[in-house]
Amino acid sequence: MAAVHQTQTASMASLSKSETSSKPASRAGTVFALAALVRLVLFELPGLADLLASRVEISTPITSFKRLSEGVFLFRNGVPPYSGGVVHQAPLLLGLFYPIISIPVLVRLLYIASDLAIGSMLSRMAELKASQMSRKQQHEKENTTGSMAEMEGSTWSGLTVASLYLFNPFTVASCVGQSTILFSNVAVVASLWMGMKGNKSIAMFGVALAAYLSLYPIMLAIPVALLLTQHIDGESKKRAIQLSVGFLATWTVALLGLSWVLVGSWDFMSSVYGTILSVRDLTPNLGLLWYFFIEMFDHFRPFFLVVFQLHLFIFAAPVSIKLRHHPLFVAYLLTAIIGTLKAYTSVGDASLYLGLLPLYSEVFKYMRYSFLIGNLFLYSSCLAPIFWYLWVYLGSGNANFYYAVGLVYGIGEIILMVDSTYALLRRDFDLQNPPTKPEDWSREVLQK
Amino acid sequence: MxxxxxxxxxxxxxxxxxxxxxxxxxxxxxxxxxxxxxxxxxxxxxxxxxxxxxxxxxxxxxxxxxxxxxxxxxxxxxxxxxxxxxxxxxxxxxxxxxxxxxxxxxxxxxxxxxxxxxxxxxxxxxxxxxxxxxxxxxxxxxxxxxxxxxxxxxxxxxxxxxxxxxxxxxxxxxxxxxxxxxxxxxxxxxxxxxxxxxxxxxxxxxxxxxxxxxxxxxxxxxxxxxxxxxxxxxxxxxxxxxxxxxxxxxxxxxxxxxxxxxxxxxxxxxxxxFFYLLSDITRYTSIGLYMPPVIILGVSFILKALSMWGVSGDLATDMKAVEQLAERESKEAAGSGGGEAAAAVAASNNNNNNTNNSGSSATAFASLPFSRRPRPMRVAVSVIGLSLVAGLASFQLFTSTFGFAGETLLVKLVASVGVCTVMVFAGVSSAMIRQQLLLKQREGKDKGKEKKAKEAAASSLSSSSSSSSSSSSTLPPPPAPAPDWVLLKTFILAMAALEVTTLSALNFSLAVSIGVLIAVPYLMFQPTHNHVLRILQLGTLMAMSPPGLVLWASYLLEMDVSAILHWILQGYEVMGTWLLPTICFVYWPLNLASIVMILLPVS
The missing domain is CATH 3.40.630.10 (Zn peptidases)
Structure with a gap:
């Protein structure tokens, strides 16, 4: 995929620069309308939405729409929703669906609108990033010889980025399967967008909301803070960080307090975050942990639980330090790490980081394993339903089969992360050390 | 009863x-x-x-x-x-x-x-x-x-x-x-x-x-x-x-x-x-023994696909041209060292270009093309997509009742063959048109280049130390994008590998039959200038296509064509077998895409 657009982008970019001002609005309208139409049609196909909603790759215990409906039903009938072991979604989500859950059309429209919102925010982020980059290049051109600026390949347009998100099969399946991970994704993308625009309060609200919905995005506070402070230095930077942390704490407390007001007890804390952290529900999924904890003796459980959860969080530090000049890439990498290593992973998580990756389309030409990664994703998405069928319906396979697919998927995700990080670092290296001597041209560069 | x-x-x-x-x-x-x-x-x-x-x-x-x-x-x-x-x-x-x-x-x-x-x-x-x-x-x-x-x-x-x-x-x-x-x-x-x-x-x-x-x-x-x-x-x-x-x-x-x-x-x-092949009532071949052959079949597709993907992107780096360029530049540097005044004049003439020598080589670097040639995937992706749509259309044709007079399975077969022919035609013709457009574009560019080169030559004749603009004209032309058929074949092979290996988990024998049938043609066939060979390849692929296979079966088993179709359709509708879906969604699209691939221009 990476190399596809190499030629096209150049021409497209020039096209969009010259004659865009009138056309893109209508073109964007077409793309978004088409995306909405595809989802509407898929929602209407008999049985498809139910089928997708029941797939373990799409609905996990913490994002399943069925469990959410159960929670809303219990809530509506005055039964404390979190006292049983079924509902693991945040109270405000129950509150959001409380008025509309009995009207399927509204629920579907909400899902479609959220997906389109992510698409539109991604496209704006791409445009914002492009303009920031060209400003930076202008700046560098004035100061230095200018070779760096010319080396810069043009990036993909916002619309391309948006349509790559909107027509990603993972995104569509996750949306039609009504996985509630979508709302967490909206919050994440909104916080990144606002971070780019420098709006501390809303950006931190996005982080707080995403963390409130699915806990792990709390790590994204770091890249968002980096985004907010990337153009300021010294004392004001310190102040900005303090302010952001303050906002984050305030918003988190506010959201939790509001939840308490809504359900009237703190039960939800253990039911929502306890389940995420202690991996109590071992329904199989594409993740890497369920099988471990099924096989494990009970007295090892706490130790490995701590190790696995720490393992996930620990990446925040090295990634943010090494790539601090690319806060958006840090955000992409952290969402990918969350999507790979969290206990209840689903294709909805993949749709988020696969949506963020095209923002860095300039690194694609440095990627070495794009074909392999594409194949790994393809194989795991084909094999997962087949092995599930062999295991659960025919009984001739077993849990190992399905877990093997999870491993293949995990390998695909990890190679993607490693390769894209390599590509970014390699590009940085070439930018900082442009090959000036003829010997340099023979070094393993993709760009002669 | x-x-x-x-x-x-x-x-x-x-x-x-x-x-x-x-x-x-x-x-x-x-x-x-x-x-x-x-x-x-x-x-x-x-x-x-x-x-x-x-x-x-x-x-x-x-x-x-x-x-x-x-x-x-x-x-x-x-x-x-x-x-x-x-x-x-x-x-x-x-x-x-x-x-x-x-x-x-x-x-x-x-x-x-x-x-x-x-x-x-x-x-x-x-x-x-x-x-x-x-x-x-x-x-x-x-x-x-x-x-x-x-x-x-x-x-x-x-x-x-x-x-x-x-x-x-x-x-x-x-x-x-x-x-x-x-x-x-x-x-x-x-x-x-x-x-x-x-x-x-x-x-x-x-x-x-x-x-x-x-x-x-x-x-x-x-x-x-x-x-x-x-x-x-x-x-x-x-x-x-x-x-x-x-x-x-x-x-x-x-x-x-x-x-x-x-x-x-x-x-x-x-x-x-649960996974075995029986060669005798007391002897069985376990999954560990029978899987390797089909995996090897799948791997052969994957390896070929990977190598073709590499070929599609790699362009043997023309190191000679780079070295010549470097030599030329170093000479220039020496020349400009000797006659500084001339160099200064040249520099002032080219104000908008970079002035010093390191700058000129940096410009050369910046305007040098990628050592990867671009992979335009539009044709490949759309042909694969079209062939899947054609497969879906034939599946719908077979499984739905339209209620017109004289509606038989044979008619439906002919209709779906028609759909597939239209698809092949659309794929090939659009690829051809694109090819022509690209060629025209390149010709236009080349003409522009030649003009520039002539001017540069003239200027280098007039002054011994040429300006840096001539060095850019000695650059090798930007690499031609990979031919469409290479990418299409890569995709076909990758899909074949995916299908054979995943199918083997569900139905080993079917996967092996498909794999053995398609292995040699799909790995070997490619467009050539030799018309006889091309027609031969086309004929083989047509004989391998589902309608071709049905005809073969009716000839070998001495059965009526419609009886075979009836058997397949009844299997799907009554027993819930996956033979018809496999043919329509897995086998046929690949076959159609291969036919398109054979018909694409060589370069």
């Missing part, structure tokens, strides 16, 4: 079992089938009825005779079971109507997923028992004697029962002095090694034929869908050869003992003997 079902029901009731009948109607796009099943439950005296075994017999045997002995066996076994008290699992006796619709209707109703539409309905069951653990289907045609017991075990879509079930029957049969064989052919024992090997090969291919066709070899095959191990015991009646003959009275004890063995096991058969 109703009378015979009712008579058997009355007989089973007389024995003292809870017996009932079940009506069903099944409508397909071709015709409507209806019938009556009879069934009875024997409640085991020692159990709570949570688990059950099934003994079933169809009215019509595999070889289209009445299954007289089979049904007689059911009745006499029912009578026999009543007299004993050692049974720990209920036994359900089922006598099914029709070809395969009866057993399916009964299984559906038993598992509570009966349909209630007017034209597609199964009556709910009145008598039930617990979860079915295993099933034996009895197929003993006629009233005569038999030479041997044959075991049929292949289920729908290549599903297999647990191997222990087959082993149990064999152990008991051999113990009682019976000949137990696979399928319906007695192969005389021999000491000749080659002969032995060929016999084993024959058995294995026979089994793989059933698996690859996705059709079950007998009625037991539908139990596998519900996670029930089941086989068919078949009375082999081979006229030639002087084999010992057994009467139906001797079969009774054998079935009773197999049934008792199943009754005695503590839990559902679950050891990992």
């Amino acid at each position: 109703y009378r015979r079902a009712d008579a058997v029901r009355a007989e089973l009731s007389n024995i003292g079992l809870k017996a009932a009948t079940q009506n069903y109607t099944l409508t397909t796009s071709v015709d409507t089938k209806s019938g009556v099943n009879t069934y009875a439950v024997f409640n085991a005296p020692r159990a709570d009825g949570t688990e059950a075994l099934v003994l079933s017999a169809p009215w019509i045997s595999k070889d289209n005779q009445l299954n007289t002995n089979g049904i007689a066996l059911i009745l006499s076994l029912a009578k026999n079971f009543r007299r004993h008290s050692h049974y720990a699992r209920d036994t359900i006796f089922v006598i099914t109507d029709g070809d395969s619709e009866g057993i399916q209707a009964w299984l559906r109703a038993y598992h509570g997923i009966e349909r209630t539409a007017q034209d597609n309905h199964e009556e709910s069951l009145h008598v039930r028992s617990g979860a079915i653990q295993a099933a034996l289907n009895l197929d003993f045609a006629g009233t005569g004697d038999y030479n041997a017991i044959g075991i049929f075990f292949e289920g729908v879509n290549g599903g297999l029962p647990n191997l222990d079930l087959i082993n149990t029957v064999n152990e008991i049969g051999v113990h009682r002095g019976w000949t137990v064989v696979l399928h319906d052919k007695i192969i005389p024992a021999t000491d000749n090694l080659t002969r032995k090997y060929l016999n084993a090969l024959h058995n294995m291919l026979y089994m793989m034929k059933y698996q690859a066709s996705c059709h079950p070899s007998a009625n037991h095959g539908f139990f596998h869908k519900y996670m029930i191990d089941a086989i068919t015991l078949y009375g082999v009646n081979q006229a030639e050869g002087s084999y010992y003959r057994f009467s139906v009275h001797q079969i009774g004890p054998l079935v009773e003992q197999v049934h008792r063995s199943l009754n005695n096991i503590l839990e559902h058969l679950h050891q990992s003997f």
Whole structure:
């Protein structure tokens, strides 16, 4: 995929620069309308939405729409929703669906609108990033010889980025399967967008909301803070960080307090975050942990639980330090790490980081394993339903089969992360050390 | 039909079992089938009825005779079971109507997923028992004697029962002095090694034929869908050869003992003997042995795809040109060192270019093309997409009824071939048009380049130390994008690998057949300038396409084309086999894409 657009982008970019001002609005309208139409049609196909909603790759215990409906039903009938072991979604989500859950059309429209919102925010982020980059290049051109600026390949347009998100099969399946991970994704993308625009309060609200919905995005506070402070230095930077942390704490407390007001007890804390952290529900999924904890003796459980959860969080530090000049890439990498290593992973998580990756389309030409990664994703998405069928319906396979697919998927995700990080670092290296001597041209560069 | 079902029901009731009948109607796009099943439950005296075994017999045997002995066996076994008290699992006796619709209707109703539409309905069951653990289907045609017991075990879509079930029957049969064989052919024992090997090969291919066709070899095959191990015991009646003959009275004890063995096991058969190939009743090839060949087949596609992907992007770096450029520049540097004044003039002339020498090489670097040539994937992606759409369209054509006069399967085949031809035409022509446009663009560019080069040459003639603008004109031209067919072939091979390997997990034999069929052509074929070769390749691909294969089959099996189509469609609509979907969604699109690939321009 990476190399596809190499030629096209150049021409497209020039096209969009010259004659865009009138056309893109209508073109964007077409793309978004088409995306909405595809989802509407898929929602209407008999049985498809139910089928997708029941797939373990799409609905996990913490994002399943069925469990959410159960929670809303219990809530509506005055039964404390979190006292049983079924509902693991945040109270405000129950509150959001409380008025509309009995009207399927509204629920579907909400899902479609959220997906389109992510698409539109991604496209704006791409445009914002492009303009920031060209400003930076202008700046560098004035100061230095200018070779760096010319080396810069043009990036993909916002619309391309948006349509790559909107027509990603993972995104569509996750949306039609009504996985509630979508709302967490909206919050994440909104916080990144606002971070780019420098709006501390809303950006931190996005982080707080995403963390409130699915806990792990709390790590994204770091890249968002980096985004907010990337153009300021010294004392004001310190102040900005303090302010952001303050906002984050305030918003988190506010959201939790509001939840308490809504359900009237703190039960939800253990039911929502306890389940995420202690991996109590071992329904199989594409993740890497369920099988471990099924096989494990009970007295090892706490130790490995701590190790696995720490393992996930620990990446925040090295990634943010090494790539601090690319806060958006840090955000992409952290969402990918969350999507790979969290206990209840689903294709909805993949749709988020696969949506963020095209923002860095300039690194694609440095990627070495794009074909392999594409194949790994393809194989795991084909094999997962087949092995599930062999295991659960025919009984001739077993849990190992399905877990093997999870491993293949995990390998695909990890190679993607490693390769894209390599590509970014390699590009940085070439930018900082442009090959000036003829010997340099023979070094393993993709760009002669 | 109703009378015979009712008579058997009355007989089973007389024995003292809870017996009932079940009506069903099944409508397909071709015709409507209806019938009556009879069934009875024997409640085991020692159990709570949570688990059950099934003994079933169809009215019509595999070889289209009445299954007289089979049904007689059911009745006499029912009578026999009543007299004993050692049974720990209920036994359900089922006598099914029709070809395969009866057993399916009964299984559906038993598992509570009966349909209630007017034209597609199964009556709910009145008598039930617990979860079915295993099933034996009895197929003993006629009233005569038999030479041997044959075991049929292949289920729908290549599903297999647990191997222990087959082993149990064999152990008991051999113990009682019976000949137990696979399928319906007695192969005389021999000491000749080659002969032995060929016999084993024959058995294995026979089994793989059933698996690859996705059709079950007998009625037991539908139990596998519900996670029930089941086989068919078949009375082999081979006229030639002087084999010992057994009467139906001797079969009774054998079935009773197999049934008792199943009754005695503590839990559902679950050891990992679900993936095997049988070359003999006592020999099996396990998954560990038979998977490597198909994996190697898949890997051959993957490796070729990877290498083609590499080829599509890599352009042998023209190091010579780079070196020449470097030399030239160093000379220039020396020259400008000698005549500084001239260099200064040149520099001032080219104000907008970079002034110093390091700057000029940096510019050269910046404007140098990628060592990767671009991979325009539009054609490849759209051809693959179009061919999938064409596959989907033909599937819809086959499975829906339009109701116009003269609507036959043959017409539908022709129509879908038409759809596919249109798709191929669209793919090829759009690729051609794109190619022409690209060529024109490049020509235009080249002309511009030549002009520039001429000017540069003129300027270098006029002044000995040329400006840096001439160095940019000595650059190699930007690499031509990879030809469309390379990328298309990469995609086809990647998809072939994906399909063969994933299919092999579901239905090994089908995957192997497809893999072996497509391996050589898909790996070797590519567009050439040689017209004869191109037509030859095209012909081979057409012969390999589903319509071609149907024609081949009708020629080799001396069957009517529409009969073959009917067989495939009935398999899909009645039995739920995946042969038709596999052909339409997996096999055909690849074939179409390959045909397009052959027709694309070479470069």
